[in-house]
Amino acid sequence: VRAELRPAPAPAPAPEPAAPGPSPTQPEAPPAPDGGPPDWLAVSPPAPAPSPGAGPAPGPGAPGAPAAPGATLPELPKQVTLVGGGEPVRLGRHPAYGPVDTARAGEPLTYLGAAEGWVLVETVRGARGWIPGSQVLLQDKGAEWARAPLYTLSEEEWYIGFLPVRVVSDPDGLNLRTGPGLNHSVQAVLPQGTALKVLGRQGDWLEVALKDGRRGWVAGAYTALVADHSARVEGVRLHSAGPGILRLELTGDLQGAQVDSEAPGGLLIRLPDPSEPVAHLPVEAHGVRDLAVTPAGVLVRFHAPPAFSVREQTPGRLVLEFRPRVLGVETRTEGDGEVYRFQVAGAVRPRADHVGEDVRVDLPGATLAAVPLPPGVWVEQTETGHLRFHIPSARPYAVKQVPGGFEVWFYGPGLQGKRILVDPGHGGDDTGAVNRALGLQEKDINLQVALLLKEELERRGAEVLLTRSDDRRPLPPEAPVPAELSNRTRADLHYRTVLANESGVDLFISIHANAGGPSHQGTEVYYSQDNLNAPRSQYLASLIQSRLVAALGRPDRGVREEMFYVIKFTDAPAVLVELAFLSHPDEAKLLASPDGQRRAAAAIADAVVDFYAGRP
Incomplete structure (x- = not known):
């Protein structure tokens, strides 16, 4: 039976590229009030979540979802300019990712997209990567600066502003300072006539932005208003107000505004007689x-529309708060196990772990609708604002994301009915580590151990899928490489996680052989703290590490945490196994031997049986 899995990947949000590995072998608050608004603001209730078993609702994030009448997204191509000196262009959206290039002051950058407060660019040397949004000036191409919206973005805040413009009026120029007062240092002296966009005010001091992206404070008395370019909406600010909580703050002339959460393009705050300026900022x-x-x-477009409440409203200011809301909890039987399905409005990333006699499921920032809970399940609101469910069970478990919420699966012992994806690292033109003296390539050893592991797991009753069953990359050669992945190796890693997530596997095991200096030796297993099932991943890693060290007799290098791509972005409990060092002469011979390969595969399979035997 051909067990290789090759579904077409479904569209997904832009992923990060892979993090470089440690060796050449590795590619890499209380609930919101629900009181009604005053007469001047009309609010529609959020749309209901899909019922259990239904497919994903065509929400505002769905491909092809129409925009609300009059709310068509403006076509605004962006241009990006580096603010300040050189800045690393990184493989992923985190400072820990290595640089692929350095953007230098004055060099043109091509805008490719934005996500999570980072901007995806291409440098003049053809390198593609990410720069923090705080380090660039994002503008609409061809727009007149004085009338164009001001965009700012970071990992926790996104802002669109239509701001009044002032100029320096003093013939002697004006100091641009780091803060509002004479005690703050001078960044620059701005000559008379310099245009300034006013971001805020503190007493007589103005916080301003310059055309070149610089920001600072000036004494307002030495400036003059030249254009207010008045718009109904002066500012739109979206920011994190705590784990799981978002706030949208609008300022301007908001008299007569209506909040429409049923607009097909997303949540729309309708304004009578709107002004002409338009803007668009990816989040x-x-x-x-x-x-x-x-x-x-x-217009705010969501991947999954959350519940919202009105926190503040005046004719000049509107504040909405968005939180995920649990709409129901139901149970069903799957084989010898049990599944708890949570229906949730909005995006939520649960964290589950065994605590005492329960599995505790934390939902940051979430609220709970007035719905019955299954027998034995109880819920509390924590001091940190999390909604915490307690499910009475000592069985092994895993969290799975599903349309309209998530599920917690509780498993019986043994491997019967368990679906496991085994990933032989590298493949095709990606050889991985190489031992030239013995003529060994990591990709071949990974595949042989993976095929043996498949046999061992199937013999114990599991259903086993492989990301590859021969010497090739899992990513089909005709598949395009998205800009945010920049090269085929990173696209291949992403494809492996797509295979895992789209097939709903219960476990993911990636097989590798390590490399380093000639004295480096031993076995190590990795998990990622960012994995959806991080505590279970760590437990599985510890079991595999213990079994492998005993079976292979090599030094114990321990269980390690890293944000390797395939174990970070796979939802199921996931580990990356470094069997031993291909660069070490003794360990290379062990890895190349049929006996060593079979011992490794049997040890990993035994650890998986241990994993489902009960809680740690």
């Missing part, structure tokens, strides 16, 4: 696709 974070100012009003 791709916290479940939000983007923000836009359209002729119909302010």
Whole structure:
């Protein structure tokens, strides 16, 4: 039976490229009030979540979802300029990712996209990677600066502003300072006539932005207003207000605004007689696709629409708070196990772990609708604002993401009915580590051990899938490489996680052989703290490490945490196994021997049986 899995990957949010590994072998708060608003603001209730078993609802993030009438997203191509000196262009959206190039002051950058407060660019040397949004100036191409919206973005805040413009009026120039007061240092002296966009005010001091992206404070008395370019919406600010909680703050002339959460393009704050300026800012974070100012009003598009409440409203200011909301909890039987399905409005990333006699499931920032809970399940609101469910069970478990929420699976012992994806690392033109003296390539050893592991797991009753069953990359050669992945190796790693997530596997095991200096030796197993099932991944890693060290007799290098791509972005409990060092003469011979390969495969299979035998 051919067990290789090759479904077409479903569209997914832009992923990060892979992090470089440690060796050449590795590619890499209380619930919101629900009180009604005053008469001037009309609020529609959030749409209901899909029922259990239904497919994903065509929400505002779905491909092809139409925009609300008059709320069509504006076509605004972006240009990006580096603020300040050189800045590393990184493989992924985190400072820990290595640089692929360095953007230098004055060099043109090509804008490719934005996500999670980072901007994807291409340098003049053809390298593609990510720069923090705080280090660039993002503008609409061809827009007049004085009338164009001001965009700012970071990992926790996104802002669109239509701001008044002032100029330096003093013939002697004006100091641009780091803060509001004479005690703050001078960044630059701005000559008379320099245009300034006003971001805020503190007493007589103005916080301003310059055309070149610089920001600072100036004494307002030495400036003059030249254009206010008045718009109904002056500012749109989306920011994190704590784990799982988002707030949207609007300022301007908001008299007569209506909040429409049933608009097909997303949540729309409709404005009567809207002004002409338009703007669009990608977000791709916290479940939000983007923000836009359209002729119909302010549009927020979500991947999964959350519940919201009105926190503040005046004719000049509106604050909405978004939180995930649990709409129901139901149970069903799957084989010899049990599944708890949580229906959730909005994006949520649960964290589950065994605590005492329960499995505790934390939902940051979430609220609970008035719904019955299954017998034995109880819930509390923590001091940190998490909604915490307690499920009475000592069985092994895993969290799985599903349309409209998530599920917690509880398993019986043994491997019967368990679906496991085994990933032989590298493949095809990606050889991995090489021992030239013995003529060994890591990709071949990985595949042989993976095929033996498949046999061992199947013999114990598991259903086993492989990312590859021969010498090739899992990613089909005709598959395009998205810009955010930049090269085929990183696209191949992403494809492996797509195979795991789309097939709903119960476990993911990636097989590798290590490399380093001639004295480096031993076995190690990795898990990622960012994995959806991080505590279970860590437990599985410890079991595999213990079994492998005993079976192979090599030094114990321990269980390690890293953000390797395949174990970070796979939802199931996931580990990356470094069997031994291909660069060490003794260990290379062990890895190449049929006996060593079979011992390794049997040890990993025994650890998987241990994993399902009960809680740690």
